[in-house]
Amino acid sequence: MHVIVGMKQSKDAAGFLRPVQRHAASLYAVSEEGQHLALPIEDIVSASGGVALPGPTIAAILPRLEGPPSRVLICGSLYLAGVVLKQDGSLPG
Numbered sequence: 001m002h003v004i005v006g007m008k009q010s011k012d013a014a015g016f017l018r019p020v021q022r023h024a025a026s027l028y029a030v031s032e033e034g035q036h037l038a039l040p041i042e043d044i045v046s047a048s049g050g051v052a053l054p055g056p057t058i059a060a061i062l063p064r065l066e067g068p069p070s071r072v073l074i075c076g077s078l079y080l081a082g083v084v085l086k087q088d089g090s091l092p093g
Helices: 013-021 041-047 058-064 078-090
Strands: 002-006 026-029 072-076
Touching (some): 002 013, 002 058, 013 026, 013 041, 013 072, 072 078
Parallel strands (some): 002 072
16 A cells, blocks of 8 residues: 655644554655645655655555555544545646
């Protein structure tokens, strides 16, 4: 499973990532443009103990995912779901 995480500054990033990242083949940190109070990518990487790779965006990550077909979990904050739904037709893959 590939995990893409973006969240608001008010979230406990380390607490959220701890149980998720052990199941991830890859972990990416994103901060989508125009998202008010989004946690900076560097903070998500730090909260993951340096495991997460900087995205910087969902659209940039999807074409780079390698390996056999697998699931992609996009998570963190609800705002990210809105970004994905808005971009759904234009996202690669």
